[in-house]
Amino acid sequence: MLIEEARENGARYGKACEVVGISLRTLQRWKQGWLKDRRKGSSKAVTRKVPQETREEIISTCNEPRFRDLTPYEIIPQLLTEGRYLASESTVYRILREADQVHHRSELRIGHRHAKPPERKATGPNQVYTWDITYMGRTIRGLFYYAYVVKDIFDKSIVGWAVHEEGQEGGRP
Structure with missing residues (x-):
């Protein structure tokens, strides 16, 4: 070690550390063995590890x-x-x-896809309808108007609408 060699030749630790570019306190820690690996990812002995x-x-x-x-x-x-x-x-x-064994443990129960809900297709007007609720703000904070719109899926035309101050039971207009 360069610092010990300088010390043997009569230099002081402080000046030798200054030349090397470390602090005297760092040298003292190195010599006393205080520097341990305190990184978060360092290996640690787990005392209660399952054998x-x-x-x-x-x-x-x-x-x-x-x-x-x-x-x-x-x-x-x-x-x-x-x-x-x-x-x-x-x-x-x-x-x-x-051990990569946390899966379905039964041979009978393998993963399967869920069926898609039935798709509704309209080939003409007035066959399939959908509805939408829009919350419209009021001057009073936290209170809304509820705009209900019923649409025809075929041509996306509005079949009916209503605006209420209170939400309807079940969410339907």
């Missing part, structure tokens, strides 16, 4: 044929009635998530 053997036991238990179709929410109470405690429900979820 690897327990993790493997949790995964193998959740993959048993009788638990294969159940969630940890359902597995944990069954194990407790048998007198077995592996971990908390949230810990089991976390371990299964890390």
Whole structure:
């Protein structure tokens, strides 16, 4: 270290630190070992980490044929009635998530798409109607006029309209 070499040749620590471009206090911290890795992303020893053997036991238990179709929410109470405690429900979820096993656990229940609602098509006037509610501001803050408009979908013409001071029950004009 350059500073120690300068010190051996008779220089003071303060002047040697000045030449190198660090403060004397930084040098003192280095020598006393006070500088620890305090970055937020540094590796830390987790004292209550679930051991690897327990993790493997949790995964193998959740993959048993009788638990294969159940969630940890359902597995944990069954194990407790048998007198077995592996971990908390949230810990089991976390371990299964890390093992990429938090999906639909049933082979029967695979993801499916929901049916689209029926589409209404008008081939001529006066077949399909839609309605719209517009809130129009008043001079009193927080109070509105409610404008109801009924339209024909085919030609987008207004079939009827009404303006009310209060909203109608069920939202219909």
